[in-house]
Amino acid sequence: MNVLVTGGAGFIGSNLVDALLARGDSVRILDDLFSGSKENVDPAAELVVGSVADEKLVHEVADGCEVVFHIAAHRAVPRSVENPLGTDLANVHGTLAVLVAARDAGARRVVSASSSSVYGGAEQLPTPESAPLIPRSPYAVSKLAGEQYCRVFAELFGLETVSLRYFNVYGPRQRPDSAYAAVIPLFIDALTSGKRPTVHGDGRQSRDFTFVTDAVVGTLAAADAPGAACAGRAYNIAPGYSHSLLDLLEILGRLIGVKPDPVFTDPRPGDVRLAQADPSAATRDLGFSCSVGFEDGLRRTVEWLA
Ligand SMILES: NC(=O)c1ccc[n+]([C@@H]2O[C@H](COP(=O)([O-])OP(=O)(O)OC[C@H]3O[C@@H](n4cnc5c(N)ncnc54)[C@H](O)[C@@H]3O)[C@@H](O)[C@H]2O)c1
Structure with missing residues (x-):
């Protein structure tokens, strides 16, 4: 299968690319190397260096892709507090540009990285997806906006979108040497x-810490699960x-x-x-559960x- 991975030179994205290549997919990456690195990228994948906010380029790279994994984002909460406009451009405009391009390319599905930060510190623990969404940073607002665009594209255009609320992912390729390191x-x-x-x-x-290979398994499950169960929805991806x-x-x-x-x-x-996530909806609809202690x-x- 031909797939596009935005943010495929980053921590989660590059681990996802490795899993896609291992199962025989043909992988194209769009990444502007803002926080990712070429060293993370397996040479068997095609790397296009550029931004998800560049609508023309996103259309070019989405062409011929059956599934788009939209992982690219400006990730850190403190960075978004300091530079909300930069976060908005990459995360909100970038997500919309990816959805438009995926729709126009006739892609079957878009799996989009969201975040537990959309809950804003839920009172109900473990937190199900139905809990109130009260983002408390520009980053969290941008992730919720991305989710809503995904839902609307499923409803209006029949594009099968699935948003994944990752909870503090950790593991190999997550680096300590950035001002916004985890x-x-x-x-x-x-x-x-x-x-x-x-x-x-x-x-x-x-925090509900999630090992990166478990986040990758959840991401692959979101691409493969029947659309009738999951299209237009958002899921917690975490051990619980x-x-x-x-x-x-x-x-x-x-x-x-x-x-x-x-x-x-x-x-x-x-x-x-x-x-703390309640991951039972992802288990039910995506057949997903974490396996790494x-x-x-x-x-x-x-x-x-x-
Ligand atoms: N790591 C976590 O704990 C966590 C938790 C919740 C959600 N997420 C989400 O998961 C995704 C991946 O996070 P990560 O931890 O791998 O971060 P990361 O910074 O390692 O990866 C993000 C990648 O996106 C790229 N990128 C950023 N802006 C871009 C743009 N405008 N155009 C193209 N590429 C761009 C970066 O260069 C990088 O390679 C993000 O969407 C993030 O919001 C991560």
Whole structure:
């Protein structure tokens, strides 16, 4: 099958590309290398360097693709607080451009990366997809706008769209060396180089951490599931268990063989306190469930970063 992966040079996107190539798909990538890297890309995939916000280019690369995996985005909450216009261009205009191009190319399905941040810190834990959506950062607004465009394109044009609410994905190729790096590579980097890890807030905030191969399995399931069950819908993709940052530090300290001594700072604006998914709708409609345990995933991540 011919597929397009936007954001295929990034962390989740490149792991997805590897899985698509392994199952024999012909993969084209559109990525402007904003946060991704050429080194992540298997040479068996075709890499087109450019932006999802470039409507003409997106039309060109979508041509002949049966499924579009729209993974590209400006990902970080703090970046969106500092530069909401940049986040909007990549995430909202970019998603709309991808949907228009996929529709015009006659693609069967678009699987689009959304985020647990659309819940904005739900009161109901574990959180089902029916919980109130109260985004609390420009990033979260952009992800919700993308979901809504996906739903509308399914309803208006019959394009089979599926949005996936990923919850704190971690694993190989997630890098610690960016201003907006995620917590797991940052903690591993600190603990393996003798630095004190920084915890924003009291460390009791919790996340439903998802190993990247599980996120990839969920993404493939969303492309393959019957359209009658899932078109136009959004699904939680996560194990359904949460861990606090203090738990995370304790496990990482054990795996690495050091005693963590964190520095506590103020909480970050826009961050949510507690996150735990109810993944039962994805199990029912997509046949998806996570299979990698937290400690096993962390061990594999530590090994990769080492
Ligand atoms: N990593 C997580 O925990 C997580 C959680 C929830 C949702 N998500 C979503 O999953 C997706 C992938 O996230 P990731 O963690 O792999 O981030 P990432 O930054 O590693 O990957 C994003 C990729 O998109 C590319 N990109 C950014 N703007 C682009 C543009 N305008 N045109 C073309 N390419 C562009 C980047 O260069 C990068 O390769 C994003 O949509 C993100 O919002 C990630």
